[in-house]
Amino acid sequence: xxxxxxxxxxxxxxxMGRAVMGSGGPGGVAPAGGGPAGGTGAxxxxxxxxxxxxxxxxxxxxxxxxxxxxxxxxxxxxxxxxSGLLFRHGANITELQQYSTDPFGGTFFxxxxxxxxxxxxxxxxxxxxxxxxxxxxxxxxxRVTTPAVRQRVAIFVSKADHALQELLWRTHAGELEMDVxxxxxxHPDLHDIAAGWGIPYHHLPVTPQTRDxxxxxxxxxxxxxxxxxxxxxxxxxxxxxxxxxxPDRIINIHHSxxxxxxxxxxxxxxxxxxxxxxxxxxxxxxxELDAGPIIEQGTERxxxxxxxxxxxxxxxxxxxxxxxxxxxxxxxDRVIVHSNTTIVFA
Numbered sequence: 121x122x123x124x125x126x127x128x129x130x131x132x133x134x135x136m137g138r139a140v141m142g143s144g145g146p147g148g149v150a151p152a153g154g155g156p157a158g159g160t161g162a163x164x165x166x167x168x169x170x171x172x173x174x175x176x177x178x179x180x181x182x183x184x185x186x187x188x189x190x191x192x193x194x195x196x197x198x199x200x201x202x203s204g205l206l207f208r209h210g211a212n213i214t215e216l217q218q219y220s221t222d223p224f225g226g227t228f229f230x231x232x233x234x235x236x237x238x239x240x241x242x243x244x245x246x247x248x249x250x251x252x253x254x255x256x257x258x259x260x261x262x263r264v265t266t267p268a269v270r271q272r273v274a275i276f277v278s279k280a281d282h283a284l285q286e287l288l289w290r291t292h293a294g295e296l297e298m299d300v301x302x303x304x305x306x307h308p309d310l311h312d313i314a315a316g317w318g319i320p321y322h323h324l325p326v327t328p329q330t331r332d333x334x335x336x337x338x339x340x341x342x343x344x345x346x347x348x349x350x351x352x353x354x355x356x357x358x359x360x361x362x363x364x365x366x367p368d369r370i371i372n373i374h375h376s377x378x379x380x381x382x383x384x385x386x387x388x389x390x391x392x393x394x395x396x397x398x399x400x401x402x403x404x405x406x407x408e409l410d411a412g413p414i415i416e417q418g419t420e421r422x423x424x425x426x427x428x429x430x431x432x433x434x435x436x437x438x439x440x441x442x443x444x445x446x447x448x449x450x451x452x453d454r455v456i457v458h459s460n461t462t463i464v465f466a
Contacts, residue, residue: 283352402446
């Protein structure tokens with residue numbers, strides 16, 4: 121399960137699927153509303169989250185588009201070597217972004233998007249060339265992705281619906297190009313939202329006694345079905361076993377009061393303190409709670425006139441926007457994780 125050829129040039133999910141990175145059911149409930157995974161069909165009153173025509177148009181738009189992401193020690197000639205490789209294989213660079221922590225001995229990051237006619241035929245040669253560059257002493261980590269096939273996403277939720285609604289609406293509107301395979305929750309509350317789009321909804325109750333079994337069932341559901349997990353206000357802590365299955369592929373959203381205001385009601389505590397800014401943080405999930413590499417943040421000004429209910433409302437607004445941006449950048453392969461930080465080529 122996963123995507124991105126990282127130094128081995130392996131390609132997955134069919135001839136023009138997402139490239140494969142990392143490692144890869146039963147459980148849950150039947151598809152909500154009877155629709156297929158991802159909501160790409162409709163029965164009765166179920167709306168398709170993404171129409172078959174939109175899926176086909178996306179595949180055609182990106183049929184011959186590829187992306188290369190590179191991390192390596194900074195030295196002269198990196199861009200020339202990779203751009204030359206792409207040229208020799210008939211590719212035309214359409215977008216290039218780069219960054220170095222220090223031009224004299226730092227770490228270099230590169231994102232290239234390119235077009236190559238009949239990419240399926242030319243991709244193996246490009247991957248082999250990158251592997252040879254890496255093997256030639258460049259200490260280079262690389263991956264190639266092909267966006268013609270949308271990334272498969274599972275959204276985890278608890279009771280709050282605002283982040284889920286935002287992700288589904290933006291997907292339906294064509295702003296987030298992803299294939300929502302399922303919604304997983306420790307509560308039944310948001311079932312009807314998923315059902316309205318024909319998305320399978322899996323209710324996996326979590327208690328201290330059932331936590332291990334619930335996680336086992338969740339991992340079985342995701343196995344070979346999902347490229348990205350989004351925690352859209354999922355109020356459970358994931359174990360190292362779960363995190364190991366999706367390294368740098370689990371995105372969480374939370375308010376930006378942490379660590380100043382922790383606990384069950386941070387907005388009340390913030391209101392009593394008289395905060396002047398509230399915000400949200402989207403980050404990749406690591407074993408250290410709410411301390412993974414940050415992808416995006418946002419803030420809104422507040423003042424003495426805002427009551428606790430106002431802070432919560434504004435906080436929901438910021439969380440929706442920040443999470444959507446972070447997910448969008450990940451889907452577009454614009455994020456490179458470096459230690460506990462990110463390089464975001466937005």
